[in-house]
Amino acid sequence: MKATPAAAGSDPAGPASTGAWPALIFTLIVAAAAAYAFSPRPAPPFAPTAVHPDGLLVDGLARDGDRLLAVGEQGRILVADSVKGPWHEATVDPQRGSTLTKVKFIDDKLVLAVGHDGWILRSTDRGEHWKEAFFIPTPKDADEDSPSGAIAPPPDAGSSAEPPPDAGMSAEPPPDASMSAEPPGDVGTSAEPPADDGSAGFGGDSGPEPLQPDPLLGIAGPFNDRIFAVGGFGLMLKSDDQGQTWQRVVSEAVGDHHLSAMVRAADGALILVGERGLMARSTDNGDNWQLLPQVYDGSFFGVLALKSKSLLAFGMRGHVFRSEDDGKTWKESKVPSGSSLFGGNVSADGDVVLVGAGSTVLVSKDDGRSFTQPLEPAFSDLATVLPVSADSWLVGGDGGLKLVTSAAHDKETQP
């Protein structure tokens, strides 16, 4: 084989010959196409991250006209104008992150929501924007929640748009410190040993303890322009100015029972129900309370005033009681379920619906005397319900919001 003459294999120096331009242009186009083809490819679009109606623990629902409000974990509030959605999140300022338990329209503009840590939120635009009306900060040792070692202290509360909910809290009084609430308890209180069954409070018999960051579980009113918020360990608050300021109500009769709900009977008396069979009645618009004879030793989670002016209290393990004498005496209703009932409502035509553990939905067409169970039980726990039609309900619970229908009960649709 001949050696290749060196000269033949090498290019003449200098720029490309003019005659080669089609090939050079083609080369450039290929190079450009390759650069484009292999440049980072755009990601396909995804729905923006938001709280989904089926991904939020919903403890409270309220309706006024078409406006629907759902409140739940971490202080989140969802707003919709149809039971089918779409739901969007309301703005809450400041967002404490405490779980909300109930929401209630006071009139067609004013809405109140209550939750853990004695948190009360107020909205005057049908639930789009919320401001804090009350909050009980947790007393704590200054560095209890800080990691040990040389780690920087928590960032200043003002330094980020959304400070950690408890940043700088012990130095900050509740916004409405004007009312009769005592200042936050001292460090010693929270150092008490934990109560294993959760039911034993801080309570002593000698007068009211300082306010503890206990949860509010119910809201009621307005009863003669007075609104009530009730909750764990006997916490009861009242407001006579449309929920702007709140005052503590202390009742010997109630003690440190968890309070679930309050309702006004036809004769104007207020009925309060709560833990371990608690039923109390007040004839002076909530200033003084008298215990009613105990009809049940389990807890009540709610009480309803029915269209017929009867009252209906419901609670643990399928226990439902009905009163036709404004709460003085109670008679147990027939219930086909042993599940605890956490929420209830009355439809426009007087049907009663109760919801509870194991996706229990109970319906009464006879004014709460007896109930049927139109839906198969399922896994999730329901806390709250709004009747939509005679056989469909918007329910809220640990599975979020669901529109359930008895006609085709296996077809649950997400709102």
Added chain:
Amino acid sequence: MKGVLHRCVDGISDFLIGWRHALAALFLAMTVFFGWSATRVQLDPGFLKQIPIKHEYMRTMMDHIKNFSGANTLLVNLHWKGEGDIYNAPFFDAMRKATDDVFLIPGIDRTHVSSIFTPNTYYIEITEDGFKGEPVVPARFSATPEQLARVRHNVSLSGQVGLLVANDFKSALIRADLQEVDTGNPEKAQIFYQQVMAALGNIRGRFESKTKYVYTLKEDHPPFKKGDQIDEGYVDYGWMLDMQPFYERPPGGGELVKIKGKELAVAKVANPDYNPNVEVNIIGFAQLLADVISGLVGVFAFFAVAFVITLVLLYLYSRSVRLTLVALVVALLPVLWLIGILPIIGFGIDPMSILVPFLIFSIGVSHAVQMTNAWRNEVVQGCSSVEASRAAFRKLFIPGAVALLTNALGFAVIMLIDIPIVHELGITACLGVLLMIVTNKMILPIILTHVRLEERSRRNSLKPPSSRQMAIWNQMAKCATPKFALGVFAVCLVLLAGTTQLSRGLVIGDSGTGAPELRPTSRYNHDDRQIATTYNIGTDVLSIIVEAPDFSGDSCLHYPVMNVIDQLELYMRGVDGVRSVTSVAGIGKLVIAAFNEGNPRWRALPRSSVGLSTGSKAFDPNMGFNTEGCKAIQVMVFMKNHEGATIAHAIREAKRFIKDHPVPGVKIRLASGNVGVMAATNEAVEAAEAKMLLAIFGALALLCLLTFRSWRATICVLVPLTMVSIFCNALMASMHIGLKVATLPVVALGVGVGVDYGIYLFERIQHHLADGHSFEEAFREAMLQRGTAAVFTAITMAIGVGTWTFSALKYQGDMGLLLSFMFLVNMLGAICLLPALGAWLFRDRAAATAAARRVRHG
């Protein structure tokens, strides 16, 4: 310098031929040695090899692999196909036995096995007097109707519906974690996985197989005696039994004794546990591995098919039995040497590197064809075998070695993907190609010195090319005229526009659900769908690790820690593509609510340690969500699928959360779980793609410049390759093949191998140009000499790798399809586009040379 190189080649060829007997003896000895060594090669699967171990996410995973099992989870699902739901005695009997069997799988983490039969699965019942929690299945359970009703009740209270019991109450699940042993040692890892796979096969067979197989020794195998029962099982190994090793511990204890399947006699007895109403679904890495390995067995069949097809093609091409056999043997040599070297350098065969021998064989055949072709041409022209060998060596050593070096380069750049299994693939393939320089370029000429060409073949070669063949080549050569070249450009531009647009649709990562290694119709993916559709848990888990090491006492009792986890949980639930999220915060709230009569309104995190301690049952390390003292906590995000884009979105959103929620002393780290692994792999692949392409094209450009000393030649060779790379991406996008560990190397391999055609062809063209021919003439001459070989080679190689398309393993199928495509289309590029480019780039040159010649002659 080029003269030096050629003198060098001449020197080597003289040495080679002069010392051919001694060298033959040496090579024979090496072959025998490697052949012996090859028998020791091990299958080396192993989970850790397949992940980009240095990636940030994987470092997180490795830091916590002792606490959280990472991604090596096993799910065994028993599905009741009969009437009614699972609450019947036969099902519970099967479930109990299956749970017991899972406990006995070697390497299983026994503290983390859970099913409705394990004591860590309890229910909580709330009563007026407080609540009670007890195991879902009572200790003395005998499947009476009352007890079954009791269990049904307990299950509904346990919160396990959708987790351990299917939503439709037709199946129940056993969940377990496998602790991988000693991954650094392939032999131990192999034994380990073989035992696990055998155990899994037997769990399935116990309920699905009508027959039970009892294995006894045919002959003594100390310390066991003839007739000893070694094992019993439910898997029909069939003819595979001989290859199936059994491991048995001697009666007195001690090391496991390996007993080969062929030492055993099999007795078939009826299986008392067989139940036609029970279907067993098993998913998890170990089962996947078992299925992948059984899929690999098919690969050997493809090897055989490819071998036979190659044999036939070779014979048709050369019409010489001797040359055909020589070419095949020489193509097999580097495969044998390579397999022999693997155990020496501590490598094993894994599901990916098993493809290397195919590739090496295919490339080996193509180079052997070039060499035997050149040799035959010399012999036909009247040389002796020895002289023909020497001449063939001299002609082909440089282009052959350059082509092989570029192949090696193609394999080497895939090592830019920072994943051990790809590294091994790269090293193995590189080694194989380099070995080929010895076997093809040195052993083949030596063997050829001893071959006498058959008369028939000689006559066949002497026949002038048929008129049809000539017509084809003439037609092809027209591409090398400027006018036709413009037409070629136009066609190419149209193709380019379409494919470039298509290629933008290429996705990174896998598409769809199920195991991407296997086809959607495979048993594994059937099982995966069965579990994914009836439970709330997916099998695609992204695990986010929260580290809080410096808090006093239990970190879970500090509100800032728990609160950020709770917020992360709610946030991730709102991310598109996320199915559900589980963590200590959510479970803690559930427990706290349980302490408050089950009331969902109490499902919130108290802000004090005292309050949080109510939920402390949720922080039990045995539940697998946190370590002792909550120093590390995992938030498990179950994804709807593991498509690359979905994963990337979830990771992006998680990173956004971490950035927006700084908590002093708390470090939130991504990511573990199988989706964490995929995220890391996808990111590694994405990062490697551009780097790899730039590296291979840069290196090829350099090599071409060095070899041809001409930027025009470099353009002629590289532009077609670039176009074909775009075509390949477009093909992947339109066939929904994602860019991943298995497919990323394809472009590099395809380019590295595809450049051969261009190099072999251009080497000839350059010779003819140097002799003063026009480019068109030079190209026609080159095609006459090497075109047939190039086309033949492309077809053989495409068929060789094309057989993979039928593999049970999806990624092998994808690789086979894409590589076949690359090989064929690169060949077309070399014989159509290369001349078109050359026609314009060398137009002036040819004219100038012709003019010069005229001047000289004139």
